[in-house]
Amino acid sequence: MNATDTITLAYRRRSNARIWFILATGLVTAVMAILALCVGASGMRLTDVAAALFADSGRDHGIVWMLRMPRIVLACLVGFGLGTAGAVFQAILRNPLASPYTLGVGSGAGFGAVTVIIFFGGMHRWAVAGGAFACAMLSAAVILAVARLRQASTETMILGGIAQMFLFSSLTSLFQYMGTMDQVHEIVFWFFGSLSKAGWPEIALVAVMVGGPLPYLLHRAWDFDLLTAGDESATALGVDVGRLRLHSVTAASLMTAGCICFAGVIGFIGLVAPHITRMIIGGDHRYLLLASGLVGAVVVLLADTLGRTLWSPQVLPIGIVTSFIGVPFFFYLLIKQKKAYW
Amino acid sequence: MRQIFTLCPHVVPPNPACRAPRPRGMAGLGAFILSLILAVLPAQAIETTDALGRQVTVATPVRRIVALNSDSLEILRLLKAQDRIVGVYTEIDREPAFWGALTALPKIGGWRTPNLEAIADLAPDLVLTYSRNPGEEFDRKMAALGIPVLRLDFYRLATLENEVKRLGELLGKIDEARAFCDWHASHLALIRNRVAQVSHHPDVYIESYSDLSTVGPASGAHEMCLLAGGRNIAEDTVLPYPKVTPEWVLAQNPEIIVKAAAWSNGYQAGDASGFNARRDAIMKRPVWSTIPAVQNGRVHVMDSAIWTGPRALIGVAWLAHWFYPQRFADVDPNRWHEAYLERFQGIACQGVYTSDLLLKEIR
Numbered sequence: 001m002n003a004t005d006t007i008t009l010a011y012r013r014r015s016n017a018r019i020w021f022i023l024a025t026g027l028v029t030a031v032m033a034i035l036a037l038c039v040g041a042s043g044m045r046l047t048d049v050a051a052a053l054f055a056d057s058g059r060d061h062g063i064v065w066m067l068r069m070p071r072i073v074l075a076c077l078v079g080f081g082l083g084t085a086g087a088v089f090q091a092i093l094r095n096p097l098a099s100p101y102t103l104g105v106g107s108g109a110g111f112g113a114v115t116v117i118i119f120f121g122g123m124h125r126w127a128v129a130g131g132a133f134a135c136a137m138l139s140a141a142v143i144l145a146v147a148r149l150r151q152a153s154t155e156t157m158i159l160g161g162i163a164q165m166f167l168f169s170s171l172t173s174l175f176q177y178m179g180t181m182d183q184v185h186e187i188v189f190w191f192f193g194s195l196s197k198a199g200w201p202e203i204a205l206v207a208v209m210v211g212g213p214l215p216y217l218l219h220r221a222w223d224f225d226l227l228t229a230g231d232e233s234a235t236a237l238g239v240d241v242g243r244l245r246l247h248s249v250t251a252a253s254l255m256t257a258g259c260i261c262f263a264g265v266i267g268f269i270g271l272v273a274p275h276i277t278r279m280i281i282g283g284d285h286r287y288l289l290l291a292s293g294l295v296g297a298v299v300v301l302l303a304d305t306l307g308r309t310l311w312s313p314q315v316l317p318i319g320i321v322t323s324f325i326g327v328p329f330f331f332y333l334l335i336k337q338k339k340a341y342w
Numbered sequence: 343m344r345q346i347f348t349l350c351p352h353v354v355p356p357n358p359a360c361r362a363p364r365p366r367g368m369a370g371l372g373a374f375i376l377s378l379i380l381a382v383l384p385a386q387a388i389e390t391t392d393a394l395g396r397q398v399t400v401a402t403p404v405r406r407i408v409a410l411n412s413d414s415l416e417i418l419r420l421l422k423a424q425d426r427i428v429g430v431y432t433e434i435d436r437e438p439a440f441w442g443a444l445t446a447l448p449k450i451g452g453w454r455t456p457n458l459e460a461i462a463d464l465a466p467d468l469v470l471t472y473s474r475n476p477g478e479e480f481d482r483k484m485a486a487l488g489i490p491v492l493r494l495d496f497y498r499l500a501t502l503e504n505e506v507k508r509l510g511e512l513l514g515k516i517d518e519a520r521a522f523c524d525w526h527a528s529h530l531a532l533i534r535n536r537v538a539q540v541s542h543h544p545d546v547y548i549e550s551y552s553d554l555s556t557v558g559p560a561s562g563a564h565e566m567c568l569l570a571g572g573r574n575i576a577e578d579t580v581l582p583y584p585k586v587t588p589e590w591v592l593a594q595n596p597e598i599i600v601k602a603a604a605w606s607n608g609y610q611a612g613d614a615s616g617f618n619a620r621r622d623a624i625m626k627r628p629v630w631s632t633i634p635a636v637q638n639g640r641v642h643v644m645d646s647a648i649w650t651g652p653r654a655l656i657g658v659a660w661l662a663h664w665f666y667p668q669r670f671a672d673v674d675p676n677r678w679h680e681a682y683l684e685r686f687q688g689i690a691c692q693g694v695y696t697s698d699l700l701l702k703e704i705r
Contacts, residue, residue: 041590059592062629067589177452180433182551182604182646189552189585196554196587199628313576314584315554 018287021280025294029076032298036072036305037064041312071195074203074262075304075318076297078195079269081210081259083296086270087277087289088217088252091224092245093154099271100256103157103249104164106267108139109260111168113190118175118183128190129202129261136260139164140253144246151242192317193264195304202262209258213251220248221285228283266319269296272330279333299326390508392493393473393501400490404513406466411453412437413496414470415444416652417506420522420686421515429464431456440609440647442689456480462487468512470494497650499565499658503527522686529655529678530569533662536669537571544665546572547596547635549624551604551646555585562650563602570661572598592633598664599624599635601643608645608695617643617697639700640664648695653682660696 038049042063052060085100093102100106112135116128143160146152152160176187198206223244226234231241260266273296274288281287303321310316387401408429409415415434418427424444431453434445448464451457454475461469466489471480473493481491492512494505503523510519546567548557557563558579567574575594576584603620611617620643625636635641642664648657659675680691 041587042593059629059632062632063589063592066628067587067592177455180436180604182602185550185555185583186552186604189555192585194554194585308587313586313590314579314581315587317585 014282015287018281018284018291022287022291022294025291025298029294029297029301032301032305033072033076036075036301037068039305039309040068041308066199070199070203071304071308072301074195074198074206075301077203077206077210078259078263078266079273079297079300080293081206081255081296082266082270082300083273083277084210084214084217084289084293085252085255085259086272086296087274087285087292088224088248089270090274091227091285092248092252093158094228094230095154095158096275097271098158100252100259101165101265101267101270103143103161103253104139104168105136105253105256106260106265107165107168107172109133109136109257110191110265111135111172112138113261113264114172114175114187117186117190118179126202132261133257135168136257137253139168140249140257144249148242148246189317190264191319193266193319195263195318196315198262206258206262210255213254216251217248217289218286220244221289224248224285224289225283264319266300266322268319268323268326269299272326273299276326276330276333279337388512390492390512393495393505394493398490398492400468400492400512402512402514404467406464406468408450408461408464408466408469410450410456410469410471410476413472413651414494415441416687417494417496417509418470419444419688420506420652421510421513421518422688423513423515423518426513428466429461437607437609439692440689458483458487461489465489468492470509472497496652497562497654499530499562499569499650499654502652502654525681525686526655529659532673533569533658533670536666537569537662540571540666540669543571543573544597545575545594546598546600546665547575547591547594549599549601550583551602554588554591555583556591558582558584562654566650566654566658566661567600570658570665572661572665588627588630592629596633596635597638597640599633599641600661600664601641602646602649603643604646608647609693611645611694614694614696614698617645617694621697621700641697641700643697645695648679653679656682656695 038044038046040063044052044060044063048060049064052058052064055061082100086098089098089100089102090096092098095102109132112131112133113128115135116131120127120131139161142164143157146160147157150156172187176184179187223234223239226237226239227241227244234241234244256270274292277288277292277295281291300318300322303325304318306325307316307318307321387399389397389399392398405426406428407418407423407426409418409427410431412431412434415427415430418424427444427447429450430444430447432449432451433453434441434449438445448460450460450464453471456471456476458480461484469484469489469491471491471493473495481493484491492509494509496502496505503526506523507516507519510516548563548567549555550557550561550563556576556579557567557574558576558581559574560582564574564577575591575596576586601620601624603617621641624630624643625641630636642660644657644660647653648660650657656675656679659670659673659678663670663673663675679695683689683691
């Protein structure tokens with residue numbers, strides 16, 4: 001066996017390990033989804049759940065198909081969307097602190113939601129979600145416009161995003177300050193995040209916004225790898241960096257906005273899911289994007305299931321539990337890591 | 343500083359007369375001397391207890407009052423002391439019809455974050471606010487300016503009458519306070535007596551302003567539900583406003599659902615359409631059609647104006663009316679509300695405060 005063969009074999013082995021990791025995470029997600037389907041406040045037995053799955057109507061059928069299932073599917077979609085978008089943002093901005101909210105998309109969404117709640121009575125959840133989505137995309141557009149006009153560096157984009165984040169947070173605080181007690185109540189709950197408001201039509205929309213940009217991002221995975229070597233190297237190797245950045249920020253922002261407009265701002269997961277994944281399988285974006293999404297889905301699903309069962313009937317907000325679960329695990333990996341991996 | 347102020351009843355807040363320019367001539371001199379005497383003479387200081395159980399000393403007569411929230415403003419109007427109000431919270435502008443001329447008074451900022459300088463500028467004899475908002479430092483800063491702060495929570499049914507009486511004594515409005523408290527107590531007793539005779543207490547799911555946020559035992563709405571004879575299905579929770587899952591509500595099989603409507607501004611509402619829309623949205627939630635309350639059309643929405651606060655009694659009357667339609671058939675909460683608005687608030691009775699009844703068949 002010559003040296004080339006050895007290298008090829010090692011590469012194959014690593015690739016196989018990565019594929020196995022993705023398959024295993026997918027399996028864990030599926031198992032957890034089934035477990036989540038079996039627990040809830042109504043105290044249905046396993047046999048009832050199984051029967052309800054295949055029933056045509058009835059109360060149990062409703063509980064399983066209309067209450068538990070949408071929640072589980074939305075948790076997976078949101079976790080997946082934020083995890084993948086986080087990996088994309090970290091790649092394009094070449095910054096380990098980047099997350100789906102770095103460019104101000106999260107605070108933009110929050111501002112949009114609060115504006116609708118305060119000024120339009122917040123009667124309809126579609127209106128609130130629409131406001132959140134519009135402002136999230138607006139903040140991404142502002143950063144992209146700046147980047148395009150001034151040929152801005154990644155640092156400029158991040159700084160612009162942070163500045164925007166402060167502006168939107170201040171505006172949100174201002175509206176909150178002006179709001180009445182009932183409005184403030186509603187705003188606080190929006191920021192906690194919740195998976196219980198969405199029904200199937202909303203989930204279909206989230207699925208389109210998370211799934212739609214995914215093929216494009218996976219298609220550009222090679223280019224993200226090249227980008228890690230720097231803009232100049234990537235350009236030398238034939239990547240149109242400006243275009244790549246424009247398209248992938250748009251795609252990842254769309255994913256993020258789709259996730260948070262119905263579920264609220266679930267922080268942390270978009271930052272940490274890619275890091276957890278990178279520590280385990282390395283930084284090859286062909287695997288990293290999908291795997292980060294799956295890790296995100298596992299964490300959010302686990303957080304939601306614990307959040308609604310641990311202290312039942314009181315529900316612990318999803319955004320809070322996500323951090324409780326994710327941070328210790330993240331620290332564990334961080335300490336276990338032998339070398340600086342980023 | 344607040345302690346010192348409390349301990350020394352002879353420390354008097356600066357008299358506003360001192361701020362007037364010195365008048366000229368004999369009459370002016372007389373007025374000046376009189377104002378000096380008024381400023382130097384110790385006014386009678388009355389010691390009272392606030393909602394936190396602390397002793398607060400206030401120099402009387404109280405002529406200039408700043409009301410930091412709608413509840414205390416409503417009680418001041420109830421005590422016929424509105425002519426003494428010199429400053430109001432900014433959010434008053436949201437309800438122009440209900441507050442009328444009071445909206446024209448100087449604004450001192452938001453109810454949680456008042457502008458201390460604006461308050462000081464009005465040189466009030468008393469500032470009325472909630473026990474928790476704004477924070478502790480507010481008392482200290484006001485005390486440094488010689489302005490006493492009285493914290494009273496007029497939103498709790500259990501303490502409302504007592505607090506109204508205390509404020510009435512302080513303002514020399516004892517008759518007004520007594521008239522209201524007698525009216526309030528007799529109406530509350532009517533509900534209590536009738537509820538005491540029932541054997542079945544319906545299970546009630548109470549929803550606060552935000553979707554799926556219910557009320558625990560630590561909340562005012564829980565107290566109202568109990569008074570009206572209902573059993574709050576969230577009575578075992580710990581938080582005052584816990585979020586729950588729709589599945590849990592389903593599993594509890596509530597017989598009645600009551601929701602508080604935010605942003606409804608009932609006094610200015612021409613019809614019940616806003617409340618009805620909220621009610622219908624609840625009834626259409628997935629799988630909730632299996633809940634007895636939804637099946638029997640016993641889902642009701644109530645304006646936040648009668649949901650806790652000084653008018654909680656009206657809210658309780660509605661709840662009792664909904665929980666026991668037959669037993670309370672002769673009680674018309676609208677008439678009670680009318681009496682309250684016209685007699686105690688001195689304003690015309692108008693507005694809509696609840697969703698329409700869907701009840702097809704009264705038990």
